[in-house]
Amino acid sequence: MPTTVLGVVIFVGLLLPGYLYERRRERDIPQRTRSPLRETMSVLFVGVSADVVTGLILALAWSTLPVRAPDLAALLRTPREYLIAGPWLVVGWAAAGLAFACLSAYLVAARPWHRWLRRRTRFGKLLRHAEPQQSSWWLLLREHPDLPKYVGCYLDDGSYVAGRLHSFSRVSDETADRDLSLRHDPEHPLVYRPKGADQTYPLTNIGAVAISARRIVLLTVTYREAPPPVSTESAKFPAQATPTAQE
CATH class of the missing domain: 2.30.30.100 (SH3 type barrels.)
Structure with missing residues (x-):
């Protein structure tokens, strides 16, 4: 378990998208009894996956768009000094990244395209009786x-x-x-x-x-x-x- 404030923030950032995914997915599937290990692994896997995808998208945006982005090399070398020197830049981008990761995980769980496929395409009947x-x-x-x-x-x-x-x-x-x-x-x-x-x-x-x-x-x-x-x-x-x- 994390012992510092930064560790807690990172821990929440890793798990929050996965938690939102599981809560939204529960609305569309029958309630099942799962072991704590399986549920924790599911939340962790989805959370880390959403964070990694979000990180790649942010890195692509920083490299192609004229935006002010954090210096990741300096942040990794001296995180404490870099955060003290420019906290709002890091906090702002971190909050935006976490919000994007949570929204992505929620949309994946909601599967709006699945409803469209069920109504509008020839595969609708197959999807309705898939399980x-x-x-x-x-x-x-x-x-x-x-x-x-x-x-x-x-x-x-x-x-x-x-x-x-x-x-x-x-x-x-x-x-x-x-x-x-x-x-x-x-x-x-x-x-x-x-x-x-x-x-x-x-x-x-x-x-x-x-x-x-x-x-x-x-x-x-x-x-x-x-x-x-x-x-x-x-x-x-x-x-x-x-x-x-x-x-």
């Missing part, structure tokens, strides 16, 4: 991220509840400890059908509900801009819209 071995829970609820999802749940006691998807657990393990939440939608409110009933009832004055995965027997997901309201017939069998996926 079919993932959890079906994750694949169904993450499919078509730009479309609202209308979810219907048949519960183990024979009842039925449906509504607009609000959130769901990112745990990739197929366990019953996961849950999802449905929220009220102005056009399609939360509805509930008790066991043995033939008609669904809106859940008035309720903004959202949480449902445990251990209670779900059948899960339907509808990907549409405006799925039709759930009627009595759709309560018997949730064929309210297509395409419908089942788990």
Whole structure:
């Protein structure tokens, strides 16, 4: 571990891009249990890679553009004296380099070009189904991220509840400890059908509900801009819209 202020700054500069990469990447992949060593190595590798690429880009800019740049040779020979003589030049370039490295790592994790490829190119279907071995829970609820999802749940006691998807657990393990939440939608409110009933009832004055995965027997997901309201017939069998996926 670093024992000086400069060492701490360098240590943070090495790890911060990798940390941002991991945090952003977690939003698009199922949650997995990883060993501390593997997670540390991932953060360190991405951080160092982003810093090295940023350093090469800055060196190219210093050699080709008419800008005032630090003297790296003098900085490496006598870092203390050089920093005292011109601290703002070094600090400014270091801050700009760190910001660029963090932004680069974040964009690599976000992969905006991946979304464009999925929508606009012939490889979109291949990319959407590139990892079919993932959890079906994750694949169904993450499919078509730009479309609202209308979810219907048949519960183990024979009842039925449906509504607009609000959130769901990112745990990739197929366990019953996961849950999802449905929220009220102005056009399609939360509805509930008790066991043995033939008609669904809106859940008035309720903004959202949480449902445990251990209670779900059948899960339907509808990907549409405006799925039709759930009627009595759709309560018997949730064929309210297509395409419908089942788990």
